[in-house]
Amino acid sequence: MSWILAGLAAWLVGWWSNVMLARLPKSRATGLAVPVIIGLTIIVMWECFVRGLEVSSVILPPPTAIAARFAESTSILWEDFVQTVIKGALTGYVLGCGAAFLTAIAVDRFPFLQRGLLPVGNFVAALPIIGMAPILVMWFGFDWQSKAAVVVVMVFFPMLVNTVQGLQASDRMQRDLMRTYASSYWQTLFKLRLPAAMPFIFNGLKIATTLALIGAIVAEFFGSPIRGMGFRISTSVGQLALDLVWAEIVVAAIVGSAFYGGVALLEKAVTFWHPSQRGRA
């Protein structure tokens, strides 16, 4: 009972402090503090309610148990991280985004192809491409190559569509100006059109980060060597070792946020001139 009361108390304290903070003038500190407080409140309430209501750890382990398991099995988690994230997701991400980028530049030279590829690309980007996973696992074997292939297929079309759109972002006047400077195709590409396309390209890169992780993990459900985050999650669920599953989820969450955050930081550095970035500073 005392656990439940403690949980309710935590909820009230979190709620009250957020209402107070929200009344203060908006600043960087409050903007950061409010979501952090919410997160902490949820974790404390989770702990209290799981202990207070005596929820079986087979259904929902308390955060402390997850943290303990995390600390205990760092070697397993690291092995899975290398297998899934570094070998699978990252390789696929680089290959897929790179290929899409080069394809977009090639396509951009032919308006005919462009008009044909854009609708098809948009259509394919909306399809459940993750379903390709079993086929690619069959083609490329169980190891990380097949996971990278799934990631390549998943990130290719969003990236392609965004880059092609981005290459059209520079307007006629600017391109005409480059013409009056007698600049060649490549000069226009590198000095005007690619920089102008950067906001679009980074949009594609950001979408691709989440897709890459999802693709690499889900592809492991269709067969994998005995390591990898997807493998560990699906087998640990079978063994009812939910604390290990949650530890993997924590890793996935950290990696996902860091990956996304890293690309966002890069975007900030590259597209500092864009209104959406200038406004935020």
Place this chain on the structure above:
Amino acid sequence: MRKSVLPVLTVVAAIFVIWYAAAVWLNAAWAYDRAARAGVELSFSELVADTWSQDKPKLPAPHQVAVELWDTTVDKKITSKRSLVYHSWVTLSATLLGFALGTVLGIGLAIGIVYNRVMDMSVMPWVIASQTIPILAIAPMIIVVLNAVGISGLLPKAIISMYLSFFPVVVGMVKGLRSPGVMQLDQMKTWNASANQTFWKLRLPSSMPYLFTSMKVAMAASLVGAIVGELPTGAVAGLGARLLAGSYYGQTIQIWSALLMAAALAAVMVALIGAIQRVTLKRMGMAE
């Protein structure tokens, strides 16, 4: 629009050509292998014919998939477990339920975020953070845990779909509900409109284009959620189960037909939302 018909058809035709060529290339090893064991030389035309008609090819040719699709949709009774229509319905019902839940949740959150400063500051960052977590990875756990609590069938899959589909709706609706300019909001004030009236007569109508755009994204995401949600249930029913069963038994034609069915479902649902969008916006006088 009409100008892009020819290019699109060209690209689609190119995809089919590549597909057929790839089928020859990928299936050739097996064809040669079999021919070598039978002790015959394969001519090129025999090779092509063989690679396009294998039982368990590495890559089935499009017409094989088309035949399989026809067999499992038209020739089978809808109630049969072999009917792809039956499996599609299992997936579609979870998708639609999840989509409906996600849209309602998304709109609710968006209204809260627009009208409540505390929610704006506290919920929005977590909504964004929630999407950097690869939820699909957690799908098996959600299914198994909910099963242990006694909830099974449609709802667990729908919850995964909901989680994937609420995000685009929240983001789109927050943008949409904030889209009326200061001028319009001031106008409502001069008419002495209450907060309720401002919401129903200005904010909600002007958010409609945003809502439909994000609903299209949400529908596609929801379908992915439902398919992945079917994987860990041990391949009982649904398109995801067909994919998994196909990958266990090497039935590539079955995998491809399930995949194309999923693609068709996604296309039809997104097109349906697009049609509703056109009609609604036209009636509201907002169509371009």
